[in-house]
Every structure is written in C-alpha cells, then in structure tokens.
Amino acid sequence: MKALVLVALLGLVSPALSVGAGDLSFERTEERAECKNHDPVRQPFFGDTHVHTALSFDAWGQGTLATPSDAYRYAQGEPIGIQPYDPEGATRERVQLRRPLDYAVVTDHSDLLGETRICGDPSLPGHESLVCRVVRRFPKLGYALVNGHVYSNENPSRYSFCGEDGQACLEAGRSPWQEIQDAAEAHYDRSETCSFTTFVGYEWTGMPGGNNIHRNVIFRNATAQSYPTTYIETPTQEGLWSALETECLDAGSGCDVLAIPHNSNVSGGRMFTVNRPDGTPITAGDARTRARLETLVEITQHKGDSECRPGAADEFCDYESLRFPRLGEMVSPAVDPSAMPPLMYVREVLGEGLLQSQRIGVNPFQFGVLGATDTHFGTPGMVDEDEYRGHAAGTVDARFGIPAYPDRSDFNPGGLGVLWAEENSRDSLFAAMRRREAYGTSGPRIVVRFFGGWEFPDDFCAASDFAERGYAEGVPMGGELPPPPGTGAPRFAVSALRDPGGAGVPTTDLQRIQVVKGWVEGDRVREKVFEVAGNPDSTADVDFATCRPRGEGFETLCGVFEDTEFDAGVPAFYYVRVLENPSCRWNAWVCLERGVDCSQPAGVPSELRDCCDPEVPRSIQERAWTSPIWYTPPPTLEPGPAVPSDADPAG
Amino acid sequence: MSRRATFGTLLVVLVLVLPLPLLGPFDALVPVVRFVLLLGASSAVAIQEGAAGPVPMIVLLFAAHAVVGLVACVLLASLATGGLSHLAPGTRRVLVGVFVFGAVILASVFDFYQTPFGRAPESNLWGLFH
Numbered sequence: 106m107k108a109l110v111l112v113a114l115l116g117l118v119s120p121a122l123s124v125g126a127g128d129l130s131f132e133r134t135e136e137r138a139e140c141k142n143h144d145p146v147r148q149p150f151f152g153d154t155h156v157h158t159a160l161s162f163d164a165w166g167q168g169t170l171a172t173p174s175d176a177y178r179y180a181q182g183e184p185i186g187i188q189p190y191d192p193e194g195a196t197r198e199r200v201q202l203r204r205p206l207d208y209a210v211v212t213d214h215s216d217l218l219g220e221t222r223i224c225g226d227p228s229l230p231g232h233e234s235l236v237c238r239v240v241r242r243f244p245k246l247g248y249a250l251v252n253g254h255v256y257s258n259e260n261p262s263r264y265s266f267c268g269e270d271g272q273a274c275l276e277a278g279r280s281p282w283q284e285i286q287d288a289a290e291a292h293y294d295r296s297e298t299c300s301f302t303t304f305v306g307y308e309w310t311g312m313p314g315g316n317n318i319h320r321n322v323i324f325r326n327a328t329a330q331s332y333p334t335t336y337i338e339t340p341t342q343e344g345l346w347s348a349l350e351t352e353c354l355d356a357g358s359g360c361d362v363l364a365i366p367h368n369s370n371v372s373g374g375r376m377f378t379v380n381r382p383d384g385t386p387i388t389a390g391d392a393r394t395r396a397r398l399e400t401l402v403e404i405t406q407h408k409g410d411s412e413c414r415p416g417a418a419d420e421f422c423d424y425e426s427l428r429f430p431r432l433g434e435m436v437s438p439a440v441d442p443s444a445m446p447p448l449m450y451v452r453e454v455l456g457e458g459l460l461q462s463q464r465i466g467v468n469p470f471q472f473g474v475l476g477a478t479d480t481h482f483g484t485p486g487m488v489d490e491d492e493y494r495g496h497a498a499g500t501v502d503a504r505f506g507i508p509a510y511p512d513r514s515d516f517n518p519g520g521l522g523v524l525w526a527e528e529n530s531r532d533s534l535f536a537a538m539r540r541r542e543a544y545g546t547s548g549p550r551i552v553v554r555f556f557g558g559w560e561f562p563d564d565f566c567a568a569s570d571f572a573e574r575g576y577a578e579g580v581p582m583g584g585e586l587p588p589p590p591g592t593g594a595p596r597f598a599v600s601a602l603r604d605p606g607g608a609g610v611p612t613t614d615l616q617r618i619q620v621v622k623g624w625v626e627g628d629r630v631r632e633k634v635f636e637v638a639g640n641p642d643s644t645a646d647v648d649f650a651t652c653r654p655r656g657e658g659f660e661t662l663c664g665v666f667e668d669t670e671f672d673a674g675v676p677a678f679y680y681v682r683v684l685e686n687p688s689c690r691w692n693a694w695v696c697l698e699r700g701v702d703c704s705q706p707a708g709v710p711s712e713l714r715d716c717c718d719p720e721v722p723r724s725i726q727e728r729a730w731t732s733p734i735w736y737t738p739p740p741t742l743e744p745g746p747a748v749p750s751d752a753d754p755a756g
Numbered sequence: 757m758s759r760r761a762t763f764g765t766l767l768v769v770l771v772l773v774l775p776l777p778l779l780g781p782f783d784a785l786v787p788v789v790r791f792v793l794l795l796g797a798s799s800a801v802a803i804q805e806g807a808a809g810p811v812p813m814i815v816l817l818f819a820a821h822a823v824v825g826l827v828a829c830v831l832l833a834s835l836a837t838g839g840l841s842h843l844a845p846g847t848r849r850v851l852v853g854v855f856v857f858g859a860v861i862l863a864s865v866f867d868f869y870q871t872p873f874g875r876a877p878e879s880n881l882w883g884l885f886h
Contacts, residue, residue, distance in 0.1 A: 235804055239797045245873040246794060249814055250801050257809030264805050315809070433810065436781060500781075505877035 131536035135326045140299035140528035146572045147525040149552050152208035153485035154522050155477035160281040162217035164481040166248035167497045168504035171483025173211040173288035180209035180485040181301050187482045188503045202486050203608035207529050208302040209485040212321045215307040215333035219278030234266035256312040257433050261337045299529040307333040309345050315433015316373035325361035325535040346394050367403035370411040371432040374446030377454040392469035404451050404474040404545045404730050407496040407519040413452040415442040419634050425517045456623045456630030459676045473541030473583045473732025476520025488518045488548035493691040509712045514721045520547045541583025544731040549604035555582040555681045557734035561596040566663035583732040588739045594671040600663040601683045613688040614658020616643050620666050624677035638664030645686035647724045652689035680733040684726045693723040757849035763837040769856050770829040773863040785870040788825035790884050794818045
C-alpha cells in the first residue's frame with residue numbers, strides 16, 4: 106500500500122479513466138468491451154512473452170505435459186502440475202505463481218509441432234517410425250538427436266516419416282497451432298475488467314551451426330498466419346520477415362505482427378547481421394524491413410543476460426553471463442568473453458545501429474527491450490529466486506524426480522517484460538511493444554519511468570504531474586528525441602519504485618539508477634555509464650544465513666540527468682539501468698533450504714556440490730533495463746523506418 | 757571348462773552386467789550392452805535421416821564408450837581367465853558358474869543402473885532391454 110501511495114504521488118499512475126472508443130490513442134482492431142481501468146498516461150503491465158508447453162518438442166521430450174491452457178491458468182495465479190509425473194500421469198509437483206501476470210504469450214516452437222503430435226499420438230501415421238520409437242524409448246537421446254537434426258542444422262529438413270515435402274508433419278501441426286490460438290482466445294479477458302491478456306504467438310527456432318537466432322513471433326489480435334513459419338521450410342531470418350510481411354502485414358486480413366529476437370548472448374554474432382545472406386552489406390530497405398518487424402529484443406531470460414559483454418569497463422555487465430558464445434556449445438569449455446564474436450550483446454548492437462544509420466540512413470537495430478523466462482515447464486513468470494524450479498532447458502532432468510538442485514548454475518529464472526500501456530488489452534499492449542515503450546526486469550516488479558527532452562527542470566521529480574509532463578514535454582522510453590530547440594543538452598528524467606512485494610515474495614530495496622549512453626565517435630561506438638540517483642557507494646549486502654538483505658536502500662529513486670558531454674552532431678542512444686541492493690541468487694536459496702554446510706564438504710551431496718563452489722555467485726543485484734531513447738542529428742539522411750506508430754497520449 | 761570358454765563366458769557376462777560410467781554431464785552408469793543399444797538407435801536414425809548438427813558427435817560418443825567399455829571387459833575377462841587358469845577345469849567351471857549366476861541374479865534384482873536416456877532413471881538388467 107505504501108508503495109502504491111508513492112506511485113500516485115510521483116504521478117506514475119494517474120487515476121483510472123473511462124474512455125470511449127473514439128478517444129483511444131491506439132487503434133482498436135478487435136471486438137471487445139471497453140476497459141474500466143483505462144489510463145491515458147499509461148500503466149505498467151508485467152508479463153512474459155516467452156513460454157513453451159507440451160506442444161514444443163523439447164519441452165515434451167523432457168516430460169512437460171502442461172498445455173497452453175495450463176500455462177495461461179498458471180499465469181493468472183492458478184496452481185498447475187509439472188513433472189515429475191507418476192506412471193498414472195498424476196503430477197508429483199504443483200506450482201503456483203504468487204503474483205499473477207497481466208499478460209502472457211505461449212510461444213511454442215513452430216518447428217516440430219507436427220512431429221511432436223505424431224510421435225505422441227498412436228492414431229497418426231508415422232507414430233511407429235524409427236525416430237518416434239527412439240524418442241519414446243530413449244527420450245533424452247531422442248531430444249538430443251531431434252534438436253540437433255532440426256534446430257542446429259544449417260540446412261534443416263523434415264524426417265522421412267513426414268512424407269513428401271513434409272506434408273504429413275505440416276498437416277499434423279495444424280491441430281496444435283489451432284490449440285495455441287484457442288487457448289489464447291479462451292484465456293483472454295475481453296470483458297471490461299481487462300484482467301488478463303494473451304497473444305497468439307510462436308517461436309521460429311533457427312540455430313544454424315549452433316548459433317541461436319531464434320525469434321518469438323507475436324500477433325496483435327486473433328488474426329494470425331494460417332500456419333506458423335518454420336525454420337525447416339524458411340531457414341533464414343530474412344525469410345521469416347518476408348513470410349511475416351506476405352502472410353500477415355501485407356495480407357490485407359487485419360493481421361499485425363512483431364518478431365522478438367532472444368538470446369543474442371549465444372548467437373555467435375549471427376542474430377544481428379549487417380550483411381545479407383549473400384555477403385553484401387544490408388541496404389536501407391533491409392533495415393526498414395527489420396525495423397518494421399523487430400521493435401523489441403529480449404534482453405534477459407533463463408539462458409543468460411544479453412545486455413552487455415562481460416569483462417567490459419562496466420562492472421555490471423558481469424551479470425548472469427554465459428561463457429559460451431553459441432547455444433550449441435552449452436557443454437563446451439568456457440570461452441573468454443573478449444574472444445567471443447562481435448554483435449552478441451544488445452548494447453553493442455544498439456551502437457552498431459547508430460553506425461548503420463549513418464551509413465544507410467536507417468537504423469536497423471532501433472529496438473527496445475523486454476525480459477522473459479523461456480520456460481519449458483509451461484510456467485510463465487516463474488521468476489522468483491526463492492521458488493525456482495528450473496525451466497527445463499535440457500540440463501537438469503526433472504522427469505524422474507524433483508531435482509535437489511534445479512538448474513545449471515550459470516542459468517537463472519529469467520525475467521519479465523513490462524509494457525507501458527493505457528489498458529490491459531491486446532491493442533494497447535501491442536501498441537506499446539511497437540513504439541518500444543517497454544522495459545525488462547530480471548524478475549522483480551520494479552516500476553520505471555524514463556523520459557527524454559530538452560527542458561526538464563532540475564526539480565522535475567517533485568512534479569505531481571511527472572508522467573503527464575514527461576509525455577507532453579519529451580518522449581518516453583523507446584522514443585526518439587525531437588530536434589534540439591537550441592544549443593542545449595538533452596535532459597532525461599528517470600524515476601523508479603522498488604518492487605512492493607506482497608504474497609510472500611521477498612523483495613529488496615533499490616540501490617541506484619544509471620543512464621547508459623552510446624554514441625558515435627568517428628567510425629567507432631563509444632559508451633559510458635552515468636550515475637543518476639541512489640548510492641553508488643552502497644555497502645549493502647546479504648546475510649546468507651537467512652537470505653535477508655542487509656543495509657540501507659531506497660523505496661523510490663528519481664533523478665534528472667543532463668548529458669553535459671552531448672554533441673549535437675553525432676547520433677546517440679540512452680537507456681536506464683536500475684539496480685537493486687544485493688539479494689540471494691536462486692542457488693543460495695536452494696542451498697539454504699537444503700541446509701548445505703560447506704564447512705563439512707564430505708557431507709554435501711554430489712548434486713548440491715555447486716553450493717560450495719566459490720565460482721558460483723550466491724548473490725545478485727536484480728535490475729531493470731529500459732528501452733533506449735535515441736538522438737539523431739538533424740537533418741536525417743533518409744526517412745526513418747516505416748514503423749507504424751500509435752499516437753503518444755500527450756504528444 | 758576350457759580357457760577359451762572361460763574367457764568367452766566371463767566376457768559375455770561382463771558386457772551384460774558390468775556398470776560403466778558415461779563421461780559427461782549425464783550421470784549414466786550402464787553396461788556395455790546399453791552403450792551398444794544407444795549406439796544402434798542413434799546410428800540407425802543417423803543412417804536413415806542423415807547426420808546433421810551434433811548427431812555425429814552423439815553417435816561417436818556412444819561408439820567410443822562401447823569400444824572402450826568392450827576393451828575394458830576384454831581386459832577384465834583376460835585377467836580373470838588368467839587368474840583361474842591354474843585351477844582344475846571342474847573347479848573353474850564351478851567358480852565361473854557361481855560368478856555368472858550371482859552377477860545375473862544381482863543385476864536382475866537390483867536397479868544397479870542409472871539410465872538417464874531411458875524412460876526410468878534406474879534400471880535392472882532386464883529393464884535395459886525394455
């Protein structure tokens with residue numbers, strides 16, 4: 106309650122208003138009741154855009170039985186069962202989200218939708234094929250063989266049991282694709298309550314040569330592709346974009362769609378390419394296509410953080426970082442981050458976007474950020490460190506028993522995506538994704554506002570109409586600064602509220618707000634981190650005997666930052682990072698709960714040996730990252746990307 | 757019982773029952789025959805459907821374990837045969853019989869084996885073939 110009062114005082118959430126359809130600042134593309142909780146200065150909605158269920162081969166192959174409907178029930182706070190299951194199919198593990206989500210998207214792999222159905226359904230031809238028999242007889246072997254055959258293959262193909270041109274498997278995939286759409290419809294609250302939003306989605310699962318170039322495809326409304334694009338039939342990202350344009354955006358059916366790249370940290374640098382497949386540099390047209398479809402990127406998730414390269418001058422880049430550059434090298438020896446390929450991290454790619462915009466006049470990498478889980482249990486939003494069960498990433502087997510140590514030590518529970526939207530409806534949330542008014546958190550429900558402009562006064566944080574003025578006098582996260590009115594420097598207003606907790610979720614005070622700037626200098630991109638609010642010299646830590654945070658922190662932080670080093674002649678981006686005080690990482694909670702005593706090594710069970718490995722961090726600083734605000738020197742070289750936009754409420 | 761028969765009998769039993777670890781993050785402990793089964797399954801899929809991505813590595817992993825495990829069984833069987841060679845054939849037959857009977861009974865009754873690639877985490881001898 107205290108936090109809610111502070112929210113209201115800061116003007117972060119204004120009183121809910123009821124509006125008529127004609128007053129909307131976004132386009133309504135579907136039939137639904139008007140939302141009672143509509144707020145023209147927008148509200149933060151927490152959700153998860155990356156969820157796998159039993160319809161994904163790699164989830165099913167690990168014993169996941171949760172359906173898309175189960176996943177949506179879980180997201181809304183209902184208990185569901187996960188593996189292990191007993192021989193009769195009854196779950197031995199029930200899980201429940203302590204704080205429901207506002208929205209979720211089931212994004213099962215489009216590849217192998219049909220194969221998964223065939224191998225699991227004795228009535229379908231192909232069920233007794235060699236591959237399906239191996240999958241059923243040796244599930245873990247089948248998992249490795251099939252994933253390798255399809256996802257990691259530079260030239261993927263259908264299995265022979267799929268018949269001519271893979272038609273049998275494509276046909277079998279129609280039923281699960283319909284199931285995904287039906288579940289999204291069934292759990293979408295179209296009433297005036299607007300309590301929960303779902304989107305139809307899928308994951309395009311390209312991993313050529315083990316380099317992860319996956320995209321989550323999310324549709325604005327119930328109108329979607331008749332069949333999801335697959336890596337097998339369409340093995341390039343350019344092919345995916347082309348299919349999404351042809352079959353959705355330009356189909357004249359009311360279909361609208363976005364694609365969200367994830368895990369650039371294990372992409373080997375192939376996710377954000379600056380060359381076409383034929384090796385020639387991308388053109389302005391290519392950049393516009395990408396920018397039209399890819400307005401957001403997943404900055405963090407279960408399989409590591411993608412913000413910035415560990416080991417860089419920024420000490421906070423060494424956070425949930427993986428030491429292998431390709432997803433296909435999960436069990437390979439560790440690689441020094443400095444030796445990893447370029448363009449694997451969001452910050453680097455944002456910088457490359459500035460360079461590309463100078464070269465071709467269009468920024469192909471003008472994206473905002475979200476967090477997500479990538480759960481393969483069908484458990485969206487399972488991000489709490491103290492209740493982590495793993496996410497079934499193929500590393501720890503939960504088919505046979507509840508693992509004492511639920512994941513690889515370098516994996517984590519993942520994060521959440523936060524959308525600043527007028528209401529909790531598909532159109533409003535989708536418009537937020539498109540205009541990049543979004544941010545990611547590593548799990549906590551930190552509320553962050555970020556505005557950029559030219560006139561924000563030093564005492565802006567005291568304004569009771571902080572948000573209204575932020576929109577009126579500047580642009581929110583994801584926006585582009587208007588041309589400078591004079592010779593002044595841009596000013597940025599940032600406010601953050603700590604996770605208010607509740608429902609027994611342990612939460613932590615805020616420590617600081619930082620602004621990360623990237624800009625072009627010559628033909629290079631430079632970056633710098635500025636402290637804006639809070640206490641950079643904080644000595645707060647964690648009591649590992651109880652996992653209680655110790656030391657002073659902040660419930661709210663707010664600051665106005667002026668870029669005194671601003672050069673109006675060079676392009677730049679600015680994003681915010683909000684850091685909490687240290688708190689227990691998931692492994693510390695597990696080891697505490699299991700009563701591991703590292704002073705008695707002989708008594709530590711082998712499955713808990715990582716509890717006593719000094720290389721495994723026991724505490725983390727949870728955080729939030731906002732989408733950037735860009736500055737482009739006038740005049741622009743060419744018109745910007747053809748990104749459909751929804752109007753700003755106060756702009 | 758001839759020296760050759762002794763060696764052959766011991767080798768077959770060791771291949772069937774001697775638990776060996778699978779190197780890597782798998783926590784598997786299975787006899788050579790299981791490696792051969794996994795090798796057969798993975799290579800059959802590779803032959804029929806093509807060996808792309810990490811599939812050759814998987815085949816190689818099981819092939820290497822099958823070969824190394826077989827060599828280990830041969831060495832153990834040779835050592836045991838040598839150790840038994842000074843005994844009278846009848847005595848040797850009895851000892852080998854007791855070993856075979858005991859090993860098969862134990863492997864059949866207890867879930868010695870850790871089988872993460874299968875449908876159950878642990879297995880006895882006969883479960884390896886189900």
